[in-house]
Amino acid sequence: MGIVSTMIRRLNLEYTRKNRKENVDNNTEDDDKAIIWPWKEGILFNILFLYRKAYNLSLFEAACKLDIQEETLRLYEHGEKKISLPDIEKILRGYGIKIDGLLPELISYNGGKTYLPLKKPFHFVINGMKFDIEGVKFYQRVADEWYYDWHKWPMTRYDSTGKPLLNYMPDELTVDEYINTDELAYIKDDLENYYEKDLTGLKLPPNYKYLLEKPEKKEGVKYSGYRYTVDNIELTNDYQVKAYVLPQGRTVAFDLTEYVFSDSPWYNMLQDKEYFFKGNFQYIGEQMPENQCIVWPDGQYIRFIELYMDKYKYRYFAYKFGTAGNDGYDVWTSYYWDN
Structure with a gap:
């Protein structure tokens, strides 16, 4: 939803912003208040506050x-200061996490060697505690709402310690970085x-x-549906x-070489x-047949519905309804079929 704030700024619309002073001062000690995240350029969003809540620590502790x-x-x-590299090292060691556990906008498609926001x-x-920062107001923006701002292009790449590397434009991304990112990240200043x-x-x-x-x-095609387990x-x-x-009760073999030997560094x-x-084998998202997948430790996935569609090209199981986010994947193909 970072596009909302971009449009507000570009169209010079007026809106009411909560007074930061009354919402931020000492609010990390008060469970009834949330952090007003300022989205300062060059400062990545962090979830340090959530770690304190999960471990029941005061700011001093x-x-x-x-x-x-x-x-x-x-x-x-509060996003008012960029975390220094020495302090990033302390935080990662102190909580036993990797860089994307601290700065969750970062994602890697090369085994954790480099990351982009x-x-x-x-x-x-x-x-062991679950947090939904949209449903429970740990972080806020305008009018008590939470949404992300997209970072500007060229975008900085980071290594596994949080050290900034080179800047990249969208056409310089790998195919994995480009395709697996919400298209709103690529909108230009003209909107x-x-x-x-x-x-x-x-x-x-x-x-x-x-x-x-x-x-x-x-037109004229009846989509039979995908109901295999x-x-x-x-x-x-x-x-x-x-x-x-199931329900056939038989073994079906699928060739995965088009994934393994593609031009995708991630799937390579x-x-x-x-x-x-x-x-x-696991479900990504809800336990529905179309969400049955093979998943690897770095996040690569292969969906069985798409293996069936590729293997049996003249059997119409389902059609693409659109794309949406699904359980950690910002871009996911949604399918539909006839009842």
């Missing part, structure tokens, strides 16, 4: 635990046109093709998956056999 000055920690929590997360689990990356000639993983194609329901899977040395599928990680065999 957290400062002692992390060996950071109390006032400095307060400024970090391309993600807009709303749900967190810390120390009409978008930055684009030329994907011509690239061999994309099949799920990316579904993400990119326009929603379409073919995968009971268990076996990954093989020749990059196939054998799935025992599956070429490593040791890593490939770490894939496991």
Whole structure:
């Protein structure tokens, strides 16, 4: 929803902003108040405040635990000060987390070597506690609402310690970074046109093709629906998956080489056999047949509905209804079929 604030500014519309002084001063000690996040350029959103709540720490106790000055920690929590690299190291060590656990906008598509602030997360689990920053007002913006601002282009890439690296434009992103990011991140200052990356000639993983194609329901075609349930899977040395599928009660083999040997650096990680065999069956989002997937530790996924659609091209299971976010993935193909 960062586009809302952008449009307000561009159109010179008036709005009422809560007085920061009355909402921020000492509010990390008061569960009834929320942090007003200022979105200062160059400061990434952090969830230090949520870690304090999850571990039931006062500001003073957290400062002692992390060996950071109390006032400095307060400024970090409120987005008023950029977290220094030495303090990032202390925080990661103190809470036993990685950089994207502290700065949740950061996402990596190369095994955690580098990160870009391309993600807009709303749900967190810390120390066994679940937080929904949209539903419960831990952080606020204008008129008691929470939404993310997109960072400006060129966008800074970071290493695993939070150190800033080079700046990138959208056409310099990898195919994985570009395709898996909400298109609102690419809107230009005129609010009409978008930055684009030329994907011509690239061999994309099949799920990316579904993400990119326009929603379409073919005239005169009855979409039978996808109602299969995968009971268990076996990954093989020749990059196939054998799935025992119900209600047929039989094993179906699917070739995964179009994913493994595509022009996606992220999916190329599956070429490593040791890593490939770490894939496991799970639902992404709700436990519905269309959300049955093979998922790898770094987040690569392959959906069984799309494996079926690719294997049986002349059987119309479902059509693309659109794209939306789904359980940690900001871009996810939504399917629909006839009743």
